[in-house]
Amino acid sequence: xxxxxxxxxxxxxxxxxxxRRRLLVGLVVCLVVLLVVCxxxxxxxxxxxxxxxxxxxxxxxxxxxxxxxxWDKRLPRTAVGVLAGLALGLAGTVMQGLTRNPLADPxxxxxxxxxxxxxxxxxxxxxxxxxxxYVPFAFVxxxxxxxxxxxxxxxxxxxxxxxxxxxxxxxVTAALTSVVTAVLLTSTPAVSQLRFWQVGALAGRGSEVVxxxxxxxxVxxxxxxxxxxxxxxxxxxxxxxxxxGQRVGRVRVVAGVAVVLLCGTATAAAGPIAFVGLxxxxxxxxxxxxxxxxxxxxxxxxxxxxxxxxxxxxxxxAYPGELEVGIVTAVVGAxxxxxxxxxxxxxxx
Amino acid sequence: MTTTLDVPRPDAAGAARDARALRRxxxxxxxxxxxxxxxxxxxxxxxxxxxxLTPGEVLDVLLGRGDAISRFVVLELRGPxxxxxxxxxxxxxVSGALLQSVVRNVLASPDVVGLTAGASAAGxxxxxxxxxxxxxxxxxxxxGALASAAAVYLLAWRDGLSGYRFVLVGIGVAALxxxxxxxxxxxxxxxxxxxxxTWLTGSLNGSGGTALTTLAASSLVxxxxxxxxxxRLAVLELGDEAATALGVRAERARGLAVLTSVVLAxxxxxxxxxxxxxxxxxxxxxxxxxxxxxxxxxxxxxxxxLVVVVSDAVAQFAVPGTxxxxxxxxxxxxxxxxxxxxxxxxxAGRGG
Numbered sequence: 001x002x003x004x005x006x007x008x009x010x011x012x013x014x015x016x017x018x019x020r021r022r023l024l025v026g027l028v029v030c031l032v033v034l035l036v037v038c039x040x041x042x043x044x045x046x047x048x049x050x051x052x053x054x055x056x057x058x059x060x061x062x063x064x065x066x067x068x069x070x071w072d073k074r075l076p077r078t079a080v081g082v083l084a085g086l087a088l089g090l091a092g093t094v095m096q097g098l099t100r101n102p103l104a105d106p107x108x109x110x111x112x113x114x115x116x117x118x119x120x121x122x123x124x125x126x127x128x129x130x131x132x133x134y135v136p137f138a139f140v141x142x143x144x145x146x147x148x149x150x151x152x153x154x155x156x157x158x159x160x161x162x163x164x165x166x167x168x169x170x171x172v173t174a175a176l177t178s179v180v181t182a183v184l185l186t187s188t189p190a191v192s193q194l195r196f197w198q199v200g201a202l203a204g205r206g207s208e209v210v211x212x213x214x215x216x217x218x219v220x221x222x223x224x225x226x227x228x229x230x231x232x233x234x235x236x237x238x239x240x241x242x243x244x245g246q247r248v249g250r251v252r253v254v255a256g257v258a259v260v261l262l263c264g265t266a267t268a269a270a271g272p273i274a275f276v277g278l279x280x281x282x283x284x285x286x287x288x289x290x291x292x293x294x295x296x297x298x299x300x301x302x303x304x305x306x307x308x309x310x311x312x313x314x315x316x317x318a319y320p321g322e323l324e325v326g327i328v329t330a331v332v333g334a335x336x337x338x339x340x341x342x343x344x345x346x347x348x349x
Numbered sequence: 350m351t352t353t354l355d356v357p358r359p360d361a362a363g364a365a366r367d368a369r370a371l372r373r374x375x376x377x378x379x380x381x382x383x384x385x386x387x388x389x390x391x392x393x394x395x396x397x398x399x400x401x402l403t404p405g406e407v408l409d410v411l412l413g414r415g416d417a418i419s420r421f422v423v424l425e426l427r428g429p430x431x432x433x434x435x436x437x438x439x440x441x442x443v444s445g446a447l448l449q450s451v452v453r454n455v456l457a458s459p460d461v462v463g464l465t466a467g468a469s470a471a472g473x474x475x476x477x478x479x480x481x482x483x484x485x486x487x488x489x490x491x492x493g494a495l496a497s498a499a500a501v502y503l504l505a506w507r508d509g510l511s512g513y514r515f516v517l518v519g520i521g522v523a524a525l526x527x528x529x530x531x532x533x534x535x536x537x538x539x540x541x542x543x544x545x546x547t548w549l550t551g552s553l554n555g556s557g558g559t560a561l562t563t564l565a566a567s568s569l570v571x572x573x574x575x576x577x578x579x580x581r582l583a584v585l586e587l588g589d590e591a592a593t594a595l596g597v598r599a600e601r602a603r604g605l606a607v608l609t610s611v612v613l614a615x616x617x618x619x620x621x622x623x624x625x626x627x628x629x630x631x632x633x634x635x636x637x638x639x640x641x642x643x644x645x646x647x648x649x650x651x652x653x654x655l656v657v658v659v660s661d662a663v664a665q666f667a668v669p670g671t672x673x674x675x676x677x678x679x680x681x682x683x684x685x686x687x688x689x690x691x692x693x694x695x696x697a698g699r700g701g
Contacts, residue, residue, distance in 0.1 A: 108520070148688075155692045163513050164691070167456060170520050171687040174460065178625060178680025181550050182673065185543075199531040274524060324535060330528035338504055338521040341514060 023294050026287060030298060034082075034305040041078045041308050042070055046320045072206075080205040080213070080269055081311050081325070082304040085276060087217045087266035089303020090224040090296060091259045092277020093284075097231035097292050098255045099150075102282070102340055103166045106263040107274025110172035114145020115267035117176045120183050130208070134268035135216065142264040146256065148172055200273035200326025202311050213269040220261030221300065227255055228293030235290065273307070273326045275333020280306055282336065376639045376648075383638075383651035390658045391435065395427050397666060429561050430553050434661050434675070435654040436561075436568050437553075437617045438627055442653020443575045443646055444613035445628030446635065450582045450644035451606045452515050455690060458629035459494075459614040462519025465623040466526025467497025468615050472622070473530050473545050477537045487563050487619035494615035497522055498607065551624030551676025553661050564620040571616060575609045576646050582606060583643025624676045626683025627653050633690065 042054045049057075049066055057070040088106060095104035106112050118141025122128040128137070152168040153161075230251040233241035238248050266273070284298035307325065310332065314323035395407045400422050409415035410423040445458040452462075459465050471493025475481040481489060505518040530549065534542045547554070581602050585592045589599040614628065635648030660678040667673075 103517070108524075152688050152691050163517065166517060166520060167461075168688065168691050170461060170523075171684065171691060174625065174687070175680065175684025178550075178677060178684060181546065182677040182681070184546060185550065185674065185677070186671065199535055321536075323532065327528045327532050330524050334521045334525045334528075337524070338518050341517040341521065342504065342507060 023288065027294075027297060027301065030301040030305065034301055034308075037305045037308045037312070038078050038082065041081070041312050042074045044312050044315055045069070045074060046315075046322075076205055076207040076210050077202045077311070078308055079207075079210045081202045081308040083210065083213050083217050084202070084266040084270040084273065085304030085307030086221060086300055087262035088273060088276040088307070089280045089299040090221055091262040091266070092303075093281040093292070093296050093299040094224050094227060094231070094255050094259055095277065096281055097227075097234060097295075098252065098259075099165060100235065101161075101165055103163075103278070103337070105275060105278035106259070106266075107272060107276075108166060108173075108278065108337070109169035110145045110149045110176065111142050111259070111263045112267045112272035112274065113173040113176040113180075114141040114143075114148075115139075115264050116272045117141050117145075117179050119268060120180050124183050124186070130212070135212065135265060138268040139260055139264040142267065143256075143260045145172055145176065146260060199324040200271035200329070201324040202270055202307075203322065203324070205269065209269050213265050216261050216265040220258045220265065223254055223258035224262065225296050225300065227251065227258070228291075228296050231255075231292035231296075232290075235292070271326060273329055275329045275337065276303055276307055279329075279333050279336050282340065376645075379639045380647055380651065383648065383655065387435070387651055387655050387658065390655060390662070391431055394431055394434075394658055394662045395423055397662060398422065398427060429558075430661070431658065433553055433561055433564060433620055434657045436564050437621045437624060438631075438654035438657030439572060439650040440564075440568050440613045440617035440653070441624060441627040441657075442631030442635070442649040442651075443572055444610045444617070445630075445653075446632035446644050446646050446649035447575055447578070447582070447606050447610035447613070448628075449632045450586060451603050451610070453586065454513070454516060455633050455694065456516055456629075456687075457519075458626075458632075459610070460623070460625060460629055461523070462516055463497050463501055463522035463526060464494050464519075464611060464614050465618060465628075466523040466530075467500075468494040468618040469549055469623050470526040470529035470533075471496075472618060473533045473549065476548060477533050477541050477545050482560070484559065484563055487560075487567070487616070490619040491612065491615040494611050494618065497526060498611040502607065547674050548622040549676075550674040551622040551679070552674030553621055553657075554672060554674065560620050564616060567616045568613070571609060571613050572650060575606075575613060576650075578602070578606055578609065579643055579646045586643065622674070622676065624657060625680040626687065627656050627679055630656060630683055630686055 039051065039054065042058075043049050043051060047065075047069060049069065053066045054070055057064075057066040061067050061071055091106050091111075092104065095106065095109065096102060098104075115138035118137040119134045122134055122137040128134060149165065149168045149172050152171075153164040230241075230246055233244050233246045234248065234251065236244075241248050241251075280299050280303040281295060284295055284302055288294045288298055307329070310328040311325040314325055314328045317323055317328075392404060392407065396402050396404055400418070402419055402422065406415060406419050407423055410420050415423075441459075448457050448459060448462070448464075449455055451457075468490045472486065472490045475486045475489040479485075479489075501515065501519045501522050504522075505515040507514070534545060537545065581597050584595050584597050585599060585602055587595075592599050592602070617624070631649040631653035632645065635645035635652045638652075639645045639648050656679065657675060660682065661675040664673040664675045664678045667678075
């Protein structure tokens, strides 16, 4: 990821039509990148396949080894990566717009941790074993955590500032992590099941996970993408947004529902993955500027590409074993986070 | 204590001296009360357990009498555990109070700013991969804590140290440390992972032996070293300019305090794992009790020790049949406290 200090983030505004064409071309390029990353993700692994073999296997599904690897292992895994990336990228963008906060990320603000606690409780107390079973729990947990974090941070006169949000997110995450650990320590089977899920991993996710996650994520993504204009208004401040005829309260509720749907499902499917929702919108902002309609579209394409790419990196770096994708995103994302903090002025968006 | 308008100057100075003396005696009283409470909690924790002992029996053992069984229970089982709890609590409390004073922010505890995350990462690597224990493990944990502290200090440095930048950079570094920990956990076997997880939560189970000796020796050096810095830090809290005017070299004093804080945190983490939130809670509680201007280092040590001893008793006996690691209790108690602290500082308009 690019962490170079940007001197001019805003290019001189060209003619609107030219700018739109440039952005459209850029979006197509991003789509191509996503496609390439997905194909690479189908090729790379402990048993590497040539592009031709992958295409063959995709065209007719047989009983040979390549077919099995592609259809049963790598295709569902890549699909989960695309879905979770889409969800986390959009959720991060919406949260950054909604809270006017460059440090907003579902992982850092404790929302993934809320979903994680709920899933841990679901597994250990209610014996839930399928992702479809996790999902409702994850929604409740994500919603509760989001409410607590936002509530704590917005106490006081100046409302939820970036710093306060990040701190209360860290606090809530710490609190919930203790709960998770307390539950985990009571049973070894839970440890063996959850230590992988808790990192955030795409490995071993079957096609049934994809089928269960698709619905909520599509709904959440549609809601998020519809918010572009509203977020542009909010970026100017609540009062201006109101003066422009927006119903600020309603926008907040819709955005909250979208974030909970997206984060809850992504966490249930792939575990709590941090920093995707932070890094991708910032990268996109470099190219797009501050227009949230484009920003959302770019995040929706770039975030899956980023997450799947991180997954591929995790498979290559630790070959023949692999690194969970949550670890790779943390290693890439934490420096970006620190860079944003260091560029002091970015603390107000 | 009446200072009417026509009181001449010398008497006003005398009143100020009286007030200072009063405050100091108040501080002394608080310290004594905390000490008594700690002694009481320690006595109770020596009596509790499967083999219940009466206070008289415990006293007998401590005076060198008593029968073989109660001697074994007190001196071999509960005593080392209690000593570890007291020392770990004191180290963490002082470590947090030092850091909070230097950064001038109550949120800057070693937990939040990534010191414990770095120490945990090193500790887990030592525990699971290298199979270390005792002195070697302590050394590695110290290296981890120092490395992460250096990273946070350097990355947060930009024309001086801003409290909130320090905390936020710390959160980022903590995320990296956590990633390393998760990586090690997923690599090991389930049994290793569970042992590591218990250590990561902070546990006093099986404390004693060389770990206790290491802890005792290093805290006997580090805690007094920290207490000696109290006066200088109190001056430093007035601001760099005032401190320089009063003959304190600000940057050097700060660096030394951070270093001491890191060493203390590392010593505690090496002995019992990163017991959550003790370092965060002890400082503010002690400052509130003593009401002094400067960093309440001695008070923080006592509060930290008290918190760990009581939490450990709760962790052992709250749920019959299950001995939780002490960190679970401090985490569940400490996290709401942290949230309350956030709400309160936010209300006061100091929340950044």
